[in-house]
Amino acid sequence: MASLPALPRRYHKASVWALYVIGLCPAAWYFYLGLTGGLGFNPVKEFEHQLGIWALRFIIATLGITPLRDLAGINWIRYRRALGLIAFYYVLLHFSVYVSLDLGFNFGAVGGDIAKRPYITIGFACLLMLIPLAVTSNNWSIRKLAQGWNRLHRLIYLIAAGGALHYVLAVKSVTLVPFIHIALIALLIAYRAVRRPVMNWKRGNGKSAKPAASQRARQNG
Amino acid sequence: MPAYRLPHIPASEITPRDIYMSRRNFMGAAAAAGLAFAGADSAFAAPLTANPSPYKLDEKLTPKEAVTTYNNFYEFGVNKDDPAANSGDFKPTPWSVKVDGMVGKPKDFGLDELMKMNLEERTYRMRCVEGWSMVIPWIGFPLSAILDQVEPLGSAKYVSFETVVRPEEMPGQKGFFQPLPWPYIEGLRLDEARHPLAILAVGLYGETLPNPNGAPIRLVVPWKYGFKSIKSIVRISLVEKQPETTWKNANAREYGFYSNVNPAVDHPRWSQATEQRIGEGGFFGANRRPTLPFNGYADQVASLYDGLDLKANY
Secondary structure, eight states, rough: OOOOOOOOOOHHOOOOOHHHHHHHHHHHHHHHHTEEEEEEETTHHHHHHHHHHHHHHHHHHHHHHHHHHHHHOOOOOGGGHHHHOOOOHHHHHHHIIIIIIIIITTTHHHHHHHOHHHHHHHHHHHHHHHHHHHHHHHHHHHHHHTTHHHHHTTHHHHHHHHHHHHHHHSSOOOOOHHHHHHHHHHHHHHHHHHHHHHHHHHHHHHHHHHHHHHHHHHOOO | OOOOOOOOGGGGSSOOOOHHHHHHHHHHHHHHHHHTTTTTTSSTTOOOOBOOOOOOOOOOOOHHHHHHHHHOOOOOOOSTTTTHHHHHTTOOOOOEEEEEBBBSOOEEHHHHHHHHHOOOEEEEEEEEETTTEEEEEEEEEEEHOOOOOHHHHOOEEEEEEOOOOOOTOGGSSSSSOOOOSSSSSEEHHHHHOOOOTTTEEETTTEOOEEEOGTOOEEEEEBBOOOGGGSSSEEEEESSSSSOHHHHHHTTTTOOOOSSSSSSTSSSBBBBBBBEEETTOOOOOOOOOOOOOGGGGGGGHGGGGGGTTTTTTOO
């Protein structure tokens, strides 16, 4: 089983904080580019799109933690909360830029878009669904909600699927970049369906491999 | 065919002579400066002179850099900066445009001949279906000028257009995930094609057409969404039936044959009521402006559609 050099436990907390800082760098960078004229001739749209794409990337990273542990034996579960929250912050920024810089706080237009345009309806629903997840992302909620927490946080699969759909519907044609994002989300959601058999098979293999190895050892011995 | 009245240009839309003359001086100087590093930016763009025309606007021109680097030209890639980045290998010369179909005198027009047409500078609004717009000083000639030469037959009712296919020079046309089938095709009703506002453009901003803008020759129909104004044309055919068009084939629910700019008919996925003028109102002052029926050319073209339900024929 592959394994990375383990990060000493005393650095765990710092590494999570570092992730928040690194994770929000793309937003800060694009904001800086926007201010300095580096986002081309339609800077607001570009900023808005980049924030949305980065939200999807962090959702993909969040969904990737479990298969990474299952299949590669790398346990980064300590980063999952930060990744999920960063994704939420990007979705929030994406929506805020759309409301403020793009539509200039024309709430009538915002409401009209949400009501009439399916991809915006879906995107907005995903933002709403992310709120309870963000609110219950603290240790207290995890303890308090117990099994309910797990059930509630399964919403992330619906949110990820909704985010992918929002992206597909927003582009004029699905080209390579959207396809990669959507395919990764589909793959990571699909993995959940086959996770149990995959894990059983892995455990089964492990069991059958061990006696075989010990048998060989005995034969050699 | 019905007779056409000349477009009615309100006096307020005509730029005073001293202003446009001073602009021409400026452009002359800019063109001279451009010569100094010709070939450095947009390939093959060279100074091009044209007669002034009454088609002017009292609106600020979109900066040339925006006009030539913010483009939808999927043959070079789907991102706005792809055409400028990926069109360096495209060779707009030599070139010819085959005009055929239901015509008395089919003809191949060489580029030299097209460049010798009576070229005019015409400043038009350009409204993209995506909700942004520009104001562009084109150089071109009325499409009707070449239609007249080939003598359309009475049975010809539509005009179809076709873009060049050159995967070796147009990276968007090769590889996986090509966004559209090629060639890109477009079409107009014959009376639309003959409307004096419809031009074939061979230049902009006092230069030959840069590659990202559809070199060496493209259609400009300013009252329709930008995708109707097909680029890098190699064939124009007169036909009896409404021709297929690329975006309608890709998604007929969203893109119709007419695609007249119409703030009252939303695209199914976004509103068409307002537009962002590219290059204006930076990061914080995104000032969307109302979109005008027929992109502001209703006085000239609305009569083409008398009796036509514009909601059904979007």
